Amino acid sequence: MSELHHECGVAAIYHLSGRGRSPMCGEEGPRQISRLLPRMLLDIQNRGQLAAGMTTLNTERPDLLRTRRDVGTVTEVFRLNHRAKAESLMKSLAGRAAIGHVRYATCGQDDRSYAQPFERKHIHKRKWFSFCFNGQLANYGVLKERLLADGDHHLSLDTDTEIILHEIGRILSEAPGRIEWIDVLRQVAAGFDGAYSLALLSAEGEMIVARDPLGIKPMCYVHEGPLFAAASESVALLNLGFESSQIKSLAPGHAIVIHPKKGLEILQFAKSPKPAHCFFEWIYFANVASTLDDRSVYLSRTRLGEELAKAEREMGRVPLDDPDTIIVPVPDTSKAAADAMAYELSIPCREGLIRNRYAGRTFIEGGRARKAKAATKYTPLREVMEGKRVILVEDSIVRSTTMNVLLDRIREVGGAKEIHVRVACPPIIAPCFYGIDMSTIDQLIAPKYFGVTGELTESSQQKLADDLGADTLSYLPVEAIARAIGLPAEHLCRACVTGEYPTDCGQHLYQIALDNRGSKQDSQRTYEQLAAALQK
Numbered sequence: 210m211s212e213l214h215h216e217c218g219v220a221a222i223y224h225l226s227g228r229g230r231s232p233m234c235g236e237e238g239p240r241q242i243s244r245l246l247p248r249m250l251l252d253i254q255n256r257g258q259l260a261a262g263m264t265t266l267n268t269e270r271p272d273l274l275r276t277r278r279d280v281g282t283v284t285e286v287f288r289l290n291h292r293a294k295a296e297s298l299m300k301s302l303a304g305r306a307a308i309g310h311v312r313y314a315t316c317g318q319d320d321r322s323y324a325q326p327f328e329r330k331h332i333h334k335r336k337w338f339s340f341c342f343n344g345q346l347a348n349y350g351v352l353k354e355r356l357l358a359d360g361d362h363h364l365s366l367d368t369d370t371e372i373i374l375h376e377i378g379r380i381l382s383e384a385p386g387r388i389e390w391i392d393v394l395r396q397v398a399a400g401f402d403g404a405y406s407l408a409l410l411s412a413e414g415e416m417i418v419a420r421d422p423l424g425i426k427p428m429c430y431v432h433e434g435p436l437f438a439a440a441s442e443s444v445a446l447l448n449l450g451f452e453s454s455q456i457k458s459l460a461p462g463h464a465i466v467i468h469p470k471k472g473l474e475i476l477q478f479a480k481s482p483k484p485a486h487c488f489f490e491w492i493y494f495a496n497v498a499s500t501l502d503d504r505s506v507y508l509s510r511t512r513l514g515e516e517l518a519k520a521e522r523e524m525g526r527v528p529l530d531d532p533d534t535i536i537v538p539v540p541d542t543s544k545a546a547a548d549a550m551a552y553e554l555s556i557p558c559r560e561g562l563i564r565n566r567y568a569g570r571t572f573i574e575g576g577r578a579r580k581a582k583a584a585t586k587y588t589p590l591r592e593v594m595e596g597k598r599v600i601l602v603e604d605s606i607v608r609s610t611t612m613n614v615l616l617d618r619i620r621e622v623g624g625a626k627e628i629h630v631r632v633a634c635p636p637i638i639a640p641c642f643y644g645i646d647m648s649t650i651d652q653l654i655a656p657k658y659f660g661v662t663g664e665l666t667e668s669s670q671q672k673l674a675d676d677l678g679a680d681t682l683s684y685l686p687v688e689a690i691a692r693a694i695g696l697p698a699e700h701l702c703r704a705c706v707t708g709e710y711p712t713d714c715g716q717h718l719y720q721i722a723l724d725n726r727g728s729k730q731d732s733q734r735t736y737e738q739l740a741a742a743l744q745k
């Protein structure tokens with residue numbers, strides 16, 4: 210469902226000198242390995258389409274670090290559809306190391322200053338660095354108050370990325386002597402509660418790529434000879450030309466530290482009690498061609514489809530051997546689950562909904578605008594659905610608007626005689642405080658029908674079906690997630706479907722969000738309330 214958005218994606222590449230030449234280099238050689246970064250960002254564009262940017266390192270330039278960042282897609286920001294302009298940009302940004310970012314925005318979507326990486330120039334090379342961040346700190350409000358309490362700091366953007374930037378700057382300034390980057394990270398991360406992956410590049414040529422202590426956010430990397438590359442998703446590394454067997458997931462609480470002379474080492478920067486990988490990565494967010502923490506996104510979605518098929522047989526509410534019964538996925542993320550369900554049930558899976566790929570960038574919109582957008586997003590094909598009993602497979606339902614409009618159009622434009630919605634996910638009953646754009650309970654449709662426990666009953670699912678305009682509707686139970694992904698349930702974050710958060714601040718924020726239900730408090734207020742509560 211296109212209602213959920215990520216905060217961002219991160220990528221990094223480094224060609225060390227004096228260790229030969231990687232076959233991945235283009236004809237311009239290792240000094241211009243940065244040319245590969247926009248391509249990597251394109252592969253993770255699904256994680257953010259509103260802004261993009263990169264910082265490169267080139268010790269032969271006066272500005273050792275150079276950053277280009279702007280609002281727009283990767284293609285727009287790096288002018289990839291204009292050969293001469295793209296070439297000129299790639300030349301000016303050429304470097305043997307680069308970090309990059311794609312951003313989805315919950316605020317400042319048209320403001321270039323929110324685009325990452327954030328570069329902090331300094332006359333001391335040691336303190337000159339650039340930094341990009343994917344995720345969200347649940348204790349953002351607390352960190353903000355602490356930072357501003359000394360009266361010396363000022364926040365111009367009010368994002369957690371800016372807070373981290375200031376924190377790093379403070380640690381560098383206060384260190385009595387030279388401080389290693391891994392120790393900076395250790396100190397900064399000690400105050401974090403949340404989910405993140407980050408990449409940092411210093412003017413001295415050191416790079417850090419890190420993943421949060423619970424591994425909520427993904428981070429994949431590859432190291433072959435002189436070349437190192439990392440990205441939020443493995444697909445970016447696969448498409449560079451690496452074998453899938455070479456691509457690894459960075460362990461939670463660990464950082465890859467690259468030194469221009471000493472090379473690469475992987476160090477732990479924070480205790481990692483047990484992982485809590487975001488299950489939504491496999492269900493919806495990640496590119497279907499990615500593998501995260503050794504679990505294939507495609508195969509996970511396929512198994513969700515098998516779970517749907519099994520449940521369908523058990524329910525027996527739809528005639529499965531009637532030639533009028535067809536399965537239609539809501540494109541694109543539900544396709545693998547729909548295909549697998551259809552295969553298991555020996556029912557045709559048909560492309561009855563065509564997604565308008567050129568609808569443009571997605572901004573957060575409320576009310577009518579959201580409705581209008583939902584109406585233009587998919588075109589139902591009458592040729593496929595007329596007179597049919599449609600089992601509509603959807604990966605999740607967040608708010609009701611998109612589904613409402615979609616069902617109306619499937620009936621009116623597509624001519625379907627029945628619609629049976631099957632959701633390859635449990636009901637989303639709780640907000641995410643780890644970087645996914647849903648942070649108040651009132652925004653969600655499921656708590657209104659399944660309460661805060663998400664208990665699935667036939668009558669509550671039928672009530673939702675009636676209100677949405679479907680003939681029947683059913684979700685998968687919470688237990689199906691771990692089975693489909695193939696990881697133990699206790700190694701997954703499933704907070705938005707269970708209300709059980711893997712961090713203290715997440716749990717605390719949830720309690721505040723529960724107390725705020727019906728009060729029209731926005732999510733920003735929830736974070737401020739946490740800061741106030743923790744100060745008492």
Ligand code: SF4
Nearest residue numbers: 487488641702704705
């Ligand atoms: S709350 Fe949900 S969306 Fe957020 S990190 Fe956890 S599983 Fe992912």
